[in-house]
Amino acid sequence: MQALNSVPVIKTIxxxxxxxxxxxxxxxxxxxxxxxxxxxxSGDTSNRNYWYLGLGYLLQGRELDAQATWFIxxxxxxxxxxxxxxxxxxxxxxxxxxxxxAADNLDNAWLISQHLQEIDAxxxxxLCRFILLEIRLDRFTLDILVEWEVTEIVATSDTGxxxxxxxxxxxxxxxxxxxxxxxxxxxxxxxxxxxNSTDLIDELSNEILNLAHRIGGNSFxxxxxxxxxxxxxxxxxxxIILCRIYSDLGQHHKAIDVxxxxxCLCHNTLERIRANYPLINTYLTAGNWREAYAVxxxxxxxxxxxxxxxxxxxxxxxxxxxxxxxVFLPYIDDxxxxxxxxxxxxxxxxxAHNQAHLKNYDAKPAxxxx
Numbered sequence: 001m002q003a004l005n006s007v008p009v010i011k012t013i014x015x016x017x018x019x020x021x022x023x024x025x026x027x028x029x030x031x032x033x034x035x036x037x038x039x040x041x042s043g044d045t046s047n048r049n050y051w052y053l054g055l056g057y058l059l060q061g062r063e064l065d066a067q068a069t070w071f072i073x074x075x076x077x078x079x080x081x082x083x084x085x086x087x088x089x090x091x092x093x094x095x096x097x098x099x100x101x102a103a104d105n106l107d108n109a110w111l112i113s114q115h116l117q118e119i120d121a122x123x124x125x126x127l128c129r130f131i132l133l134e135i136r137l138d139r140f141t142l143d144i145l146v147e148w149e150v151t152e153i154v155a156t157s158d159t160g161x162x163x164x165x166x167x168x169x170x171x172x173x174x175x176x177x178x179x180x181x182x183x184x185x186x187x188x189x190x191x192x193x194x195x196n197s198t199d200l201i202d203e204l205s206n207e208i209l210n211l212a213h214r215i216g217g218n219s220f221x222x223x224x225x226x227x228x229x230x231x232x233x234x235x236x237x238x239x240i241i242l243c244r245i246y247s248d249l250g251q252h253h254k255a256i257d258v259x260x261x262x263x264c265l266c267h268n269t270l271e272r273i274r275a276n277y278p279l280i281n282t283y284l285t286a287g288n289w290r291e292a293y294a295v296x297x298x299x300x301x302x303x304x305x306x307x308x309x310x311x312x313x314x315x316x317x318x319x320x321x322x323x324x325x326x327v328f329l330p331y332i333d334d335x336x337x338x339x340x341x342x343x344x345x346x347x348x349x350x351x352a353h354n355q356a357h358l359k360n361y362d363a364k365p366a367x368x369x370x
Contacts, residue, residue, distance in 0.1 A: 020048075022096045025055060026108065032056035047073040047085065051092045058115060059108060066115070090120045101129055109133055121148065124157040128170045135173050145181040154188040164193060168200050172207050178220030187227045195231045202237045204228065209241045212248060221245065236265050236275075243278040252286035269309060270318060273302050273325050284328065296332045303329075307345045314353045323350040 018024045025032045036053035054069035073085055093116040100109035113130040116123060127150055134140035145151070171189055174182050194200045205228065208221050225242050232238060239262045246255035259279035266272045276299045283292035303326055314322070323346060330339050 019052060022092075022099050023103075025052065026059060026096070026100060026103075026105070029056045029059040033060065047088060048092075051089050055092065055096060055112075058111060063111075063115070070119075086120060090116060090123055090126075093119070094123065094126055097126065097129060101133070106133060106136055110137060117148075122153050122157070124150075124153055125161070125163045125166060127153065128163070128166045132166075132170055132173060140177070142177060142179045142181055145179075145185050151181070151185045151188045154185065154192055157192075162193060164200075167193060168203075171204060175204075175207055175211055175221070175224070176215075178218060183220060183223050186224055190227060190231060198232065198235065201228050201232060201235065205238050205241045209245065212245050222249070234265055236262065236271065239265070240274060240278060243282065247278065247282040247285055252282055252288075255282040256286075269302055269306050270311075270322075273299065273306060274321060276302065277321075277325060280328065280332075284331070289332075293332055296329070300329065300333070303342060303346070307342070307349070311349065311353070314349075319350055319353045322346060 019032055019035045033053060033056040036049050036056065040049050040053065050069050050072050054066040057063075057069060058066035070089060074082065077085055093112055097109050097112040097116060100106075100112060109129070110133045113126050113133060116126045117130055120126070127148060131140065131144060131150070134144065167189060171186055174186060190201070205225065208225055212218075212221055222242075222245060225238065225245065229235070229238050229242060239258055243255050243258040243262070246252070246258060256279065259275070259282060262275040262279075263272065266275050276295055280292050280295050280299060283289070283295065306322070306325075326339065326342060326346060329342070330336065333339070
């Protein structure tokens with residue numbers, strides 16, 4: 001027993017590469033600090049050693065030590081080297097904050113982003129992440145957009161260095177914070193980075209519509225929508241939703257103007273049915289039954305045409321729209337037998353394509369079907 005107690009404890013030595021691995025540093029700040037303090041004491045005073053040592057201090061909660069450590073390489077640097085030093089340090093902190101953010105370590109991500117913002121206040125990716133963190137941690141105030149001059153930074157940032165997924169996530173998150181500053185920031189982002197991105201603008205449009213249904217439409221949401229429309233005036237999806245939002249807000253004349261402008265953008269029967277649906281709904285909501293009936297007559301012809309056409313590979317969203325496309329026809333045209341027959345034929349199209357989607361779903365491996 002005594003012999004066993006005399007055996008020395010062997011301490012695991014981590015390879016040097018671990019101490020530049022940001023995940024390792026995040027989980028092992030104490031070991032990181034020991035490692036970098038040792039190699040700096042031995043004479044290896046390269047800048048990166050100070051960057052990682054400071055990060056270890058920061059994750060340990062020693063913020064003043066972190067700042068003092070990061071400042072050491074700057075003390076003897078000449079003016080022309082300062083931008084490079086700042087950029088190198090910012091790159092490491094940005095990657096670290098991004099990894100903490102992705103791992104949902106929000107407090108660590110917020111702490112690193114805060115210090116990066118102090119080091120480089122124009123770092124757009126960090127600003128986007130920091131604002132998202134403020135929102136998720138329930139600390140966000142609209143003053144941030146003004147105080148940090150984020151709209152001006154968007155206009156001057158290098159587009160090639162911007163994380164567009166991160167920026168898009170921020171735009172979606174800001175929709176629940178209506179203000180002039182929010183509107184200006186979102187418009188600057190859309191103009192600078194997403195003016196040609198139909199997918200992002202369509203996705204943002206869906207978010208606005210869902211939000212309008214939950215909390216009601218407002219002038220802020222309409223302003224964002226109209227700006228999206230100004231960037232992509234022929235975007236079919238934007239116009240459809242804008243017509244619906246104007247109608248929900250009771251601005252029937254605007255809804256009708258938008259609805260009437262959609263028809264020329266349609267390329268097939270399905271699109272024409274989709275374009276006429278919100279227009280008829282607007283006329284009915286506005287109490288304009290005469291105009292509703294005029295559009296309805298054309299709409300009815302389109303539905304009959306839809307039934308006779310062959311449709312291949314309809315996506316799920318389009319298929320769902322088909323099953324409800326004649327929902328208000330019985331209110332306009334009192335022919336129950338005719339409309340029941342029409343609905344049955346529409347249902348056949350829906351069921352056929354729905355079964356095809358179910359077969360494709362069942363054919364996928366379990367890991368992909370989830």
